[in-house]
Amino acid sequence: MRLLVVEDDEVLADGLQVGLRMAGFTPDTVGTLEDARAALAGTEYGAIVLDLMLPDGSGLDLLAELRREGRREPILLLTARDGVSDRIAGLDAGADDYLGKPFDLDELAARLRALARRAEGRAEAVITVNGLSVDPGARRATFDGRDLNLSRREFSVLLALVERPGRVLAKSDIEERLYGWGEEIESNAIEVHIHHLRSKLGRDFIETLRGIGYRIRPKEALPSRSVSASS
Amino acid sequence: MxxxxxxxxxxxxxxxxxxxxxxxxxxxxxxxxxxxxxxxxxxxxxxxxxxxxxxxxxxxxxxxxxxxxxxxxxxxxxxxxxxxxxxxxxxxxxxxxxxxVHDVVAGFLWPALVILPVMAALIWFATARGLAPLDQLARQLEGRKVSDLGALPEGPSPPREIRPVTRALNDLLHRLAIARSRERDFISYAAHELKTPLAGLKMQAHVARRAEDDATRDHALAAIERSVTRTDRMVRQLLDLARVEQRKGETAGTDPGAVARQTLADLTDLADRRGVALGLDLPEERHEIASDEFLLTLALRNLIENAIQATPSGGEVRLALSLDGSRCTFDLRDGGTGLPEAIRARATEKFVKGTQFDDSGSGLGLAIATDALETLGGELRFEMLPDGHHTRIALPV
Incomplete structure (x- = not known):
């Protein structure tokens, strides 16, 4: 999941960048509201991690601004001020969750996954589709009961596809979710990941819509397989 | 006769x-x-x-x-x-x-023996009555909790004699309450400010523990070291700030040239690390001004530190001292771009940070300098000139 992290403390921002990446996210880190606005103008993020006290203003201002513009990205506030009244003010301003500093990386990752899940309209943590179970928390996937051995990027591509089964994702959408700023994207990287996934899930599991993108093939289009689970 | x-x-x-x-x-x-x-x-x-x-x-x-x-x-x-x-x-x-003689003495003695106890009783009664408001005030003060800094009641008909005392006490309580609340705000602010570096340390420690390769681990450990250094500086600045607020502005003969030289010497390490050259221009003659050396050192050190942090590597920070009859002026030139527009108005408040430093400060430096200069009766101005950004410190002689 592509994340925008707005945090001005250099050491914490760096830790979030590396730590969230290790937890399977694709974070972009900025230190000011101005940079955050610029990043949000060009990229669609799965969630935003927003510090409250920033050098050029309050995170609450950005939060209110985004909600006014009708943007619905899940937003998790990070702040040193975690009194009840501060939490209420943050949530009432349109935040989805709240975490007081200092916090645990695993908790932050779990909360972000929960936010993403709710944003996708799901309640269960494990996504199951056409015999494939994907656990974003444990970063594990099983297919017909056996563990799939997936690389980090392959898992991310698969997760992007199963989050809304049936939805078509353009190659550029997948790239955007997988690569943060400044990361070199090889032109055929996504094709290579799809190829590897097909070799593990069977040829027909992921469908290519030429010129449009990729999607999980709907179950009625899979006549050769018995379907045991649905979304 | x-x-x-x-x-x-x-x-x-x-x-x-x-x-x-x-x-x-x-x-x-x-x-x-x-x-x-x-x-x-x-x-x-x-x-x-x-x-x-x-x-x-x-x-x-x-x-x-x-x-x-x-x-x-x-x-x-x-x-x-x-x-x-x-x-x-x-x-x-x-x-x-x-x-x-006997009759005269007896004539005086008997009334005296009767009147004296009556007089004593009257005096005792009048004194007790007169001091009652003071007693009441004392009881009110004794019964007070340390945290209660509210005004004392002046009563429906306070005796006139006690009113100035009550009023003076209330004035003192009011000032104490303000100082106390300022202190509490500051402590809460400082505690919250320390939570951010703690969050950074925790995050980096987590990364270091989970890192699968040496490069990631080394990077996290270096960040932890950097963060500890910075947090240490922040704690030092908090202590400085507390010390500035204790100072009452007592002055002694101070040589501003010597203070400037010593402060720059202390900051050579920081300047070297950041690749910034330091320069000092002093007047030929040595002068003394009536000032507080500790506060002056503190103000200069924090302003020069900021100047060094704001100057890109290869640049110069230059401090010039000039003295005329009534004023002692330090002109500090750095290679930075000055205070960003967004924070200029709030820059002297505590914990307001600039954005141009990659090793971002605690946001306390300018607040310390401003507080110290205020106690010294000095002025602080910033000015962007073609040859660089100038910080001017003017002190009374």
Whole structure:
């Protein structure tokens, strides 16, 4: 999941960048509201991690601004001020969750996954589709009961596809979710990941819509397989 | 008295019948005083009622005498009047005198014994009543919790004497409450500010523990070290700030040139690390100003630190000191772009940070410098000139 992290403390921002990446996210880190606005103008993020006290203003201002513009990205506030009244003010301003500093990386990752899940309209943590179970928390996937051995990027591509089964994702959408700023994207990287996934899930599991993108093939289009689970 | 009666011829000395002289006498002290008048020829010319018939003193005798006659002790005074040819003797009974003294003393003593306790009771009552408001005030103050800095009630009809005290105390309490709340805000702010570096440390420690390769681990460990250094600086600045607020602005002879030189020398390490050159221009002559060396050092160090942080590697920070009759001015030039527009208005507040430093500060440096300069009666101005960004510090001499 592509994340925008707005945090001005250099050491914490760096830790979030590396730590969230290790937890399977694709974070972009900025230190000011101005940079955050610029990043949000060009990229669609799965969630935003927003510090409250920033050098050029309050995170609450950005939060209110985004909600006014009708943007619905899940937003998790990070702040040193975690009194009840501060939490209420943050949530009432349109935040989805709240975490007081200092916090645990695993908790932050779990909360972000929960936010993403709710944003996708799901309640269960494990996504199951056409015999494939994907656990974003444990970063594990099983297919017909056996563990799939997936690389980090392959898992991310698969997760992007199963989050809304049936939805078509353009190659550029997948790239955007997988690569943060400044990361070199090889032109055929996504094709290579799809190829590897097909070799593990069977040829027909992921469908290519030429010129449009990729999607999980709907179950009625899979006549050769018995379907045991649905979304 | 009798002598003067004789002198004024109110008593004739020529009668053969001894005159009866009436003397003023209180009934109680009758026969107290008496007199005899004797002619030189040895005749009793006159005597008062109650006076003995016998001669009291020998003829020609004058002055005071104590005598005993008929078992009674008498005190007698005699004078001789040659013009009239007589001796006048006045006397009274010593026993009567003693009775008089005794009666006078007793007359004073009894009322005194009765009145004194009454007076004492009245004084005690009046004093207690007068001091009651003070007692009440003392009880109110004793019963107070340390955290209660609210005003004391002045009461519906406070005695006028106590009102200035209550008012002065309330004024003091008010000022204490303000100082206390400022302190509390500061502590809470400082505690929250320390949470961010703690969050960074925790995050990096987590990364270091989970890192699968040495490069990631080394990167996280380096970040932890950096963060500890920075947090340490922040704690030092918090202590500095507390110290600035304790200073009352007492001044002593201070050499601003020496302070500038020492401060720059202390910051050479930081400047070297950041690849910034330091320069100092001092006037030829040494001058002393009345200032607080500690506060001046603190203000300069924080401003120069900021200047070094704001200057890109390869740039220069230059401090120039100039003194004229009434003012001591430091001009600090750095290679930075000045305070960003967004924070300029709030820059001197605590914990407001600039954005241009990659090793971002605690946001306390400028607040410390401003506080210190305020106590010193100095001024701080920022100015962007073609040759760089200038920080001007003006101090009274």
């Amino acid at each position: 009798v002598s003067s009666l004789v002198s004024k011829n109110q008593i004739s000395l020529n009668t053969h019948d001894p005159a009866q002289i009436s003397l003023p006498a209180d009934a109680q002290y009758q026969h107290q005083q008496f007199c005899q008048i004797w002619s030189f020829s040895g005749e009793l010319v006159g005597r008062s009622q109650g006076a003995p018939a016998e001669r009291l003193l020998p003829a020609e005798d004058t002055g005071f005498r104590n005598i005993t006659q008929n078992g009674e002790r008498l005190r007698v005074f005699a004078i001789v009047n040659r013009d009239l040819g007589g001796q006048v003797m006045v006397g009274d009974s010593l026993a009567m005198r003693d009775k008089l």
